[in-house]
Amino acid sequence: xxxxxxxxxxxxxxxxxxxxxxxxxxxxxxxxxxxxxxxxxxxxxxxxxxxxxxxxxxxxxxxxxxxxxxxxxxxxxxxxxxxxxxxxxxxxxxxxxxxxxxxxxxxxxxxxxxxxxxxxxxxxxxxxxxxxxxxxxxxxxxxxxxxxxxxxxxxxxxxxxxxxxxxxxxxxxxxxxxxxxxxxxxxxxxxxxxxxxxxxxxxxxxxxxxxxxxxxxxxxxxxxxxxxxxxxxxxxxxxxxxxxxxxxxxxxxxxxxxxxxxxxxxxxxxxxxxxxxxxxxxxxxxxxxxxxxxxxxxxxxxxxxxxxxxxxxxxxxxxxxxxxxxxxxxxxxxxxxxxxxxxxxxxxxxxxxxxxxxxxxxxxxxxxxxxxxxxxxxxxxxxxxxxxxxxxxxxxxxxxxxxxxxxxxxxxxxxxxxxxxxxxxxxxxxxxxxxxxxxxxxxxxxxxxxxxxxxxxxxxxxxxxxxxxxxxxxxxxxxxxxxxxxxxxxxxxxxxxxxxxxxxxxxxxxxxxxxxxxxxxxxxxxxxxxxxxxxxxxxxxxxxxxxxxxxxxx
Amino acid sequence: xxxxxxxxxxxxxxxxxxxxxxxxxxxxxxxxxxxxxxxxxxxxxxxxxxxxxxxxxxxxxxxxxxxxxxxxxxxxxxxxxxxxxxxxxxxxxxxxxxxxxxxxxxxxxxxxxxxxxxxxxxxxxxxxxxxxxxxxxxxxxxxxxxxxxxxxxxxxxxxxxxxxxxxxxxxxxxxxxxxxxxxxxxxxxxxxxxxxxxxxxxxxxxxxxxxxxxxxxxxxxxxxxxxxxxxxxxxxxxxxxxxxxxxxxxxxxxxxxxxxxxxxxxxxxxxxxxxxxxxxxxxxxxxxxxxxxxxxxxxxxxxxxxxxxxxxxxxxxxxxxxxxxxxxxxxxxxxxxxxxxxxxxxxxxxxxxxxxxxxxxxxxxxxxxxxxxxxxxxxxxxxxxxxx
Ligand SMILES: Cc1cc2nc3c(=O)[nH]c(=O)nc-3n(C[C@H](O)[C@H](O)[C@H](O)COP(=O)(O)OP(=O)(O)OC[C@H]3O[C@@H](n4cnc5c(N)ncnc54)[C@H](O)[C@@H]3O)c2cc1C
Numbered sequence: 001x002x003x004x005x006x007x008x009x010x011x012x013x014x015x016x017x018x019x020x021x022x023x024x025x026x027x028x029x030x031x032x033x034x035x036x037x038x039x040x041x042x043x044x045x046x047x048x049x050x051x052x053x054x055x056x057x058x059x060x061x062x063x064x065x066x067x068x069x070x071x072x073x074x075x076x077x078x079x080x081x082x083x084x085x086x087x088x089x090x091x092x093x094x095x096x097x098x099x100x101x102x103x104x105x106x107x108x109x110x111x112x113x114x115x116x117x118x119x120x121x122x123x124x125x126x127x128x129x130x131x132x133x134x135x136x137x138x139x140x141x142x143x144x145x146x147x148x149x150x151x152x153x154x155x156x157x158x159x160x161x162x163x164x165x166x167x168x169x170x171x172x173x174x175x176x177x178x179x180x181x182x183x184x185x186x187x188x189x190x191x192x193x194x195x196x197x198x199x200x201x202x203x204x205x206x207x208x209x210x211x212x213x214x215x216x217x218x219x220x221x222x223x224x225x226x227x228x229x230x231x232x233x234x235x236x237x238x239x240x241x242x243x244x245x246x247x248x249x250x251x252x253x254x255x256x257x258x259x260x261x262x263x264x265x266x267x268x269x270x271x272x273x274x275x276x277x278x279x280x281x282x283x284x285x286x287x288x289x290x291x292x293x294x295x296x297x298x299x300x301x302x303x304x305x306x307x308x309x310x311x312x313x314x315x316x317x318x319x320x321x322x323x324x325x326x327x328x329x330x331x332x333x334x335x336x337x338x339x340x341x342x343x344x345x346x347x348x349x350x351x352x353x354x355x356x357x358x359x360x361x362x363x364x365x366x367x368x369x370x371x372x373x374x375x376x377x378x379x380x381x382x383x384x385x386x387x388x389x390x391x392x393x394x395x396x397x398x399x400x401x402x403x404x405x406x407x408x409x410x411x412x413x414x415x416x417x418x419x420x421x422x423x424x425x426x427x428x429x430x431x432x433x434x435x436x437x438x439x440x441x442x443x444x445x446x447x448x449x450x451x452x453x454x455x456x457x458x459x460x461x462x463x464x465x466x467x468x469x470x471x472x473x474x475x476x477x478x479x480x481x482x483x484x485x486x487x488x489x490x491x492x493x494x495x496x497x498x499x500x501x502x503x504x505x506x507x508x509x510x511x512x513x514x515x516x517x518x519x520x521x522x523x524x525x526x527x528x529x530x531x532x533x534x535x536x537x538x539x540x541x542x543x544x545x546x547x548x549x550x551x552x553x554x
Numbered sequence: 555x556x557x558x559x560x561x562x563x564x565x566x567x568x569x570x571x572x573x574x575x576x577x578x579x580x581x582x583x584x585x586x587x588x589x590x591x592x593x594x595x596x597x598x599x600x601x602x603x604x605x606x607x608x609x610x611x612x613x614x615x616x617x618x619x620x621x622x623x624x625x626x627x628x629x630x631x632x633x634x635x636x637x638x639x640x641x642x643x644x645x646x647x648x649x650x651x652x653x654x655x656x657x658x659x660x661x662x663x664x665x666x667x668x669x670x671x672x673x674x675x676x677x678x679x680x681x682x683x684x685x686x687x688x689x690x691x692x693x694x695x696x697x698x699x700x701x702x703x704x705x706x707x708x709x710x711x712x713x714x715x716x717x718x719x720x721x722x723x724x725x726x727x728x729x730x731x732x733x734x735x736x737x738x739x740x741x742x743x744x745x746x747x748x749x750x751x752x753x754x755x756x757x758x759x760x761x762x763x764x765x766x767x768x769x770x771x772x773x774x775x776x777x778x779x780x781x782x783x784x785x786x787x788x789x790x791x792x793x794x795x796x797x798x799x800x801x802x803x804x805x806x807x808x809x810x811x812x813x814x815x816x817x818x819x820x821x822x823x824x825x826x827x828x829x830x831x832x833x834x835x836x837x838x839x840x841x842x843x844x845x846x847x848x849x850x851x852x853x854x855x856x857x858x859x860x861x862x863x864x865x866x867x868x869x870x871x872x873x874x875x876x877x878x879x880x881x882x883x884x885x886x887x888x889x890x891x892x893x894x895x896x897x898x899x900x901x902x903x904x905x906x907x908x909x910x911x912x913x914x915x916x917x918x919x920x921x922x923x924x925x926x927x928x929x930x931x932x933x934x935x936x937x938x939x940x941x942x
Contacts, residue, residue: 065855067789108641109710113633123643123812131792131814135688135852203836216836224855228836482717489596492603492709500789502860531860532834536789540854542843545836 009079018075025051025058025070026263028081033272033334033355035091035253036060036070037084037132040499041106041470042099042462045090045333047253049467049505051260052241053183053199053535056468056500059084059132066133071263072222085132095129099462105472148226148544149195152213153179155425156229158200158368159237160186163404163418167235168192170422179229181219183535197221199535202234202368205397214399215372218533218545226541233399233425236368236387237418240405242284243361244505245302246451246473246513247338248328248461254335258288258359265291273355277338280359281305281322286312288359293318297353300324300340302360303446321351325454328461329356339460343453361447363508364406370530372397378523379408381440383447383512385527391433392424393417401425408439445512445522452516465513466506468499476510480517487511487526500536503528556750559725563590565910566745567758568732568768570595571602572708572899573888573906574760575715580907582722589724590754592747594731598712600762602896604864606785606807606817608798609897610647610703612667612674614939615873617921619670621901628900629706636714640706641812646797647703648677648685650694656802660698663939667700674700685797688852694801705798705809708896732761735772735885742772742884756884756910763828763865765875765889772882777870777927778890782824784838786861788853790814799849805941806845815859820845821941834861866892870927872937876902877909877923886910887924892940 006017011028018027025048028034035045036058049057051071058070061082075081083090098106112122157168160182171178172191179193181200188194200219205211215234219227242257244250254273258280264271274295278288281301289296289312299305299313300321313320323343330337330350337352363384369376375396376385386408387395395402401421403409409417413436420436423429463473471494479493487507490496496510497503507528515522555561565581567574570593578591593599609629611622626644633639651657660676667674677697683689685699720726727749734746735757744753761768763780791814798809808818820842822835839861846853869875869890879885888906891898905915905922920926926933 066791067857109638109707109713111639112641113637113639116631116634119633119642120644123641126812127793127814130812131790134792134794136855203834218836218839482713483720484597484713486596489598492598493713500859531862532839533858533861536857536859537839538855538857539788539843539847542840542858543847543854545840 007075007077009075009077009081011081012083021074023071024060024062024073024075024081027075028070029272030270031272033253033256035333038086038090038093038095039251039470040468041108042102043087043093043095044099044251044462044470045253046251047334048260049256050241050501051257051263054241054501054504061133063136065136071260074222087129105474107475107478148228148541150228151179152230153193154231155179155233155235156181156215156217156231157235157237158217159239159404160184160196161237161239161404163414164235164237165189166415166418167237167403167422170419171425174422174426174428176426179231181217181227181229195227198227200227201533201535201537202371203532205372205399218537218542220537220541224538224541226545228545233401234372235401235403235421235425236406237402237404238365238368238406240362240364241504242358243363243508244467245279245326245358245360246454246463246465246509247326248459248463249331250329251462251464251467252329252331252335253333254331254354255329255356256358258284258357261288261292261355261357268292268295271295275353276355276357277351277353278357278359279326280361281309282360284359284362285309288357289313289316289318296357298351300326300338300351302326302450325450325457327457341457343450361508362405364408366406367530367534369395369400369402369406371532371534372400374400374402377441378521379439379441380443380445382408383445383522384508386439391420391435392429393421394424410437410439413437448512448515448522451509451512455513455516465510466494466496466499468501468506469495471496471506473513476513477517480514485518487514487528490514491528497528502531556747556752558590558727558730558747558749558752560588560590562753563588563725564754565589565756565758566752566754567591567760568745569593569600569760569762569764570597570726570728571600571760571762572712572715572896573602573762573891573903574758575712575719576899576903577758577760577888577906578724579715579719579722580903581910582719582724584907584911586907586911587723590752591719591724591726592730592732592745593726593728594748596728597716598709601864601866602708602712602762604785604862605708605893605896606809606819607705607708607896608647608807608809609642609706610700610798611672612647612649612663612698612700612703612939613937614663614666615921615935615937616666616670617918618873618937619667619672621898623670623672624901625898626702629711632711632714636718638710638714640708640711640714642704642706643812644702644704646685646699646701648682648697648699648797648799650682650697650799650801652694652801652803654695657696664698672700672702674698686799686850687794688850690849690851693849699797703798705811707811711896732768732771737772737882740881740883742882756886758886758888758906758910760888762889762891762895763867765867765887767828772885774879774881774885776875776887776924778875779826779868780828780865781826781868782830782832782863783819783821783866783893784834784842784861784863785817785819786839786842787859788816789857789859791816791856800941801849802939802941804845806849807941808846816846816853816856818842818846828865832863832865834863867895868892871933871935872940873921874898874902875922875924876905876917877915877919879924880928
């Protein structure tokens with residue numbers, strides 16, 4: 001795009017140009033996925049993973065402010081960008097010795113106990129290494145107080161994708177003016193108030209005194225501006241995201257989700273990989289093939305492969321490996337390939353590639369539903385909790401609706417589902433409508449069988465169960481042997497799920513693995529209680545928000 | 555019969571939080587088995603898994619200072635004894651005073667604490683920034699500081715006591731609710747639970763915020779009330795703050811963990827009781843953010859990672875209830891710890907165990923015994939340095 005405006009900023013002292021609308025990550029990931037930080041416990045190199053502002057893979061310092069997510073940040077002219085934590089630098093981190101010495105893992109709670117006199121020394125040492133950087137000095141951007149946006153609305157739709165749009169459009173024709181809160185910045189809709197670039201948390205509903213507007217949403221924009229909205233009805237259209245997968249070295253720079261890979265699809269020739277090993281045999285894999293096919297070297301599926309994927313791969317001349325166990329990444333500092341084995345005791349083999357793109361499992365992005373206390377049910381097909389819905393798309397919480405991917409409604413019925421919610425809000429739900437087809441609830445979960453088989457394989461390298469906190473598969477097994485059962489207890493025992501992603505990328509797999517280890521269905525292993533805020537919120541933003549209504553979450 | 559390992563126990567402990575676990579541990583060490591711990595939740599689901607990990611010895615009542623000092627010794631050697639390291643970090647508690655009156659009150663605490671041989675210090679306003687780098691000028695007129703106070707990670711402490719109790723033969727059952735306590739002629743005879751009945755002659759009420767429910771299930775009225783307290787944790791920063799910082803006016807308290815996140819809360823007037831469950835409120839998030847940013851403006855861009863809440867089990871005089879209930883033989887209280895049960899648990903539960911065994915304890919009955927609330931007048935001594 002010649003002539004498109006650009007911004008010049010400094011990344012590690014070097015001048016870099018970002019196109020208008022381009023994220024910091026896209027600007028600095030032109031040739032290869034950059035290693036931007038080191039992990040917490042083992043100081044392993046860490047690179048962007050999720051691409052959608054949820055994981056701990058691209059935390060950089062911008063103008064001295066730590067913990068900025070490069071994949072969500074739009075660089076400003078003259079910004080100074082530095083890498084995240086690493087000692088002395090991200091590239092050459094001396095503490096990687098921890099990774100080499102503690103091959104079986106480093107247990108912070110059972111280790112470091114002796115000799116007793118060394119206690120304070122350990123404390124000081126760990127504190128020296130902890131954290132993601134000092135707080136920014138009080139100056140410049142950090143102190144600009146941006147006035148909050150305070151609204152009330154009859155209907156709020158949270159999302160921004162297709163189902164959100166369909167519900168909002170139907171609401172408009174029914175005479176409403178919905179307020180749409182979109183975490184991305186997508187084009188709006190005539191007749192709706194569309195706020196883009198805001199991350200929101202739901203508080204409520206208030207059960208006391210039958211409040212007129214029982215729902216309260218708190219949010220913030222990337223600028224730090226706060227948002228406080230009260231609503232009578234809320235439609236959750238928050239979609240889904242691509243899950244992680246457990247294998248040796250699954251945290252290596254170059255392992256990334258399809259969400260992250262697709263962020264580069266507008267200009268595939270500039271994607272930071274050229275020989276991706278695509279994991280998945282379903283719709284999501286099809287999508288990646290359609291948009292980034294030229295950058296894919298092989299398709300690997302943990303189970304069976306859909307005929308459409310088979311066709312797409314063969315059209316592109318890409319080899320296909322169905323029913324494969326992913327054993328481990330090849331490559332010490334970044335992905336150079338994968339070691340695999342055909343399921344059912346088949347042969348071992350390896351494939352070369354410069355990235356592993358995870359498109360095998362798309363799961364609902366449901367924190368708002370959990371926060372509102374909606375009843376959720378385990379669905380074995382994708383292996384996730386989905387809201388319990390009536391035919392009109394109403395959740396168990398009056399005034400709370402869910403539409404689209406987050407409900408597990410299958411195409412092509414999603415549009416119908418989205419419209420039904422709008423009719424229900426208008427009090428015009430058809431009483432005789434049939435339930436829409438949704439993802440499979442009963443039966444075994446494909447990945448459960450996969451993990452049962454995988455856990456019997458010999459292991460090499462680190463198997464990272466929780467990326468944010470460097471919790472290992474081995475740690476889950478230790479907890480299990482110690483008699484700690486259930487996801488809530490194992491979370492507290494291992495710290496799994498306590499990091500910046502709040503369990504988004506570890507609990508979906510941990511649930512299945514614990515189900516295998518504990519010998520009971522995932523629904524009995526439970527889940528982690530969702531805590532607000534859904535996305536970390538700056539104290540400064542919260543401090544500016546009025547608190548005249550005490551919205552609450554259960 | 556029941557789904558528990560035995561039909562009969564010498565003692566049944568209701569509540570598997572830090573107080574119940576430590577009580578069972580001390581009892582088992584004294585050879586007073588068999589012991590059963592029942593908890594209707596999962597391990598660490600109560601206040602013990604939801605607190606700020608503060609451990610302090612600065613109190614208004616001498617007896618509490620002494621208990622806390624003993625508990626500090628216990629937590630110092632916890633790692634060696636229990637196989638888990640709670641990272642007890644003695645980098646002090648700093649109480650901030652916002653007025654001359656508050657400072658005078660803190661000085662009285664300081665004098666008492668000193669008279670117990672603890673090296674408390676009074677800090678002038680201009681010394682505060684050494685302990686709280688970046689503190690907004692004028693936000694406090696001074697404070698008191700005791701370096702041997704500190705913070706710990708509650709979870710490894712729970713695992714350590716849980717495993718130690720188990721290794722001593724204590725039976726622990728989670729997901730089992732105590733539904734009723736049976737008695738005959740004024741003595742405990744058994745417990746009815748969701749896993750069936752258990753015969754026993756002594757019951758320890760270590761149900762934390764639910765202690766008054768459990769007492770009621772034994773037919774006893776107690777003045778304990780549950781109050782909800784909210785707390786939050788932030789994203790991890792490089793450590794810049796050593797002490798736990800406490801402010802009396804709004805109950806603000808916060809510290810920075812070994813991991814780098816700030817953890818803290820403040821007190822809001824939530825309605826008493828457990829009925830409303832454990833929500834987090836916008837009021838708390840915004841009030842806490844205002845308090846933190848007001849005190850430490852450099853924290854503006856620091857993000858809140860998560861917020862949660864838990865119940866304090868409050869008593870009218872701010873002191874815990876430890877000892878046998880005079881109305882029901884064999885029913886022993888180990889509750890009413892307010893916001894301080896974690897720090898006091900190892901020491902306080904030694905006395906709980908003795909009370910179960912019918913032995914005398916060194917606790918002043920007028921301060922801790924359950925009978926103090928049965929008299930028509932409230933006790934004259936009270937602990938009021940409760941926030942933080
Ligand atoms: C936000 C917050 C911050 C705090 N900060 C600190 C601090 O910094 N320092 C400090 O020392 N203390 C602090 N506390 C207080 C401390 O957490 C408690 O005093 C302590 O954990 C109490 O332990 P417990 O074992 O008595 O209660 P809990 O840990 O609450 O355990 C009680 C258990 O009883 C069970 N139970 C209840 N009813 C029944 C029944 N009928 N049948 C079976 N089981 C039942 C519950 O499931 C629960 O697990 C804080 C508390 C909160 C809420």
